[in-house]
Amino acid sequence: xxxxxxxxxxxxxxxxxxxxxxxxxxxxxxxxxxxxxxxxxxxxxxxxxxxxxxxxxxxxxxxxxxxxxxxxxxxxxxxxxxxxxxxxxxxxxxxxxxxxxxxxxxxxxxxxxxxxxxx
Numbered sequence: 036x037x038x039x040x041x042x043x044x045x046x047x048x049x050x051x052x053x054x055x056x057x058x059x060x061x062x063x064x065x066x067x068x069x070x071x072x073x074x075x076x077x078x079x080x081x082x083x084x085x086x087x088x089x090x091x092x093x094x095x096x097x098x099x100x101x102x103x104x105x106x107x108x109x110x111x112x113x114x115x116x117x118x119x120x121x122x123x124x125x126x127x128x129x130x131x132x133x134x135x136x137x138x139x140x141x142x143x144x145x146x147x148x149x150x151x152x153x154x
Contacts, residue, residue, distance in 0.1 A: 056072055056081070057082065059088065065094060066095075067099055068098050068099065069099045070082070070100055070103050072102070074105065074106040074109070082113050083113055086113065086117040093127055095128045095130060099132050100132070100135070104135070105138070106138050111147055115150045128151075128152065130154055131147075
């Protein structure tokens with residue numbers, strides 16, 4: 036296949052989907068979820084599975100969004116639900132860290148800071 040065959044022919048073909056990836060790192064009593072890609076409806080199952088895997092022995096859960104390029108209402112909903120669940124069931128705090136300014140702005144406008152800390 037040559038480069039010309041890979042180039043998009045229409046604006047619809049030009050849309051690039053960046054799948055969401057989640058890597059978990061344990062740091063003492065904290066869990067760190069390193070997210071990469073887009074947090075949208077397509078990435079929802081990945082984020083849900085990642086956050087559902089949180090054990091009961093962590094004092095804080097960090098969601099590192101340094102490599103997140105986009106978030107929509109599906110991602111916001113999952114983060115809010117996870118934060119509420121962690122607080123209610125485990126007295127555990129969920130913190131979003133290293134978000135790009137445009138992602139951070141979406142979280143602020145959505146009012147997510149009432150459910151979790153955005154640092």
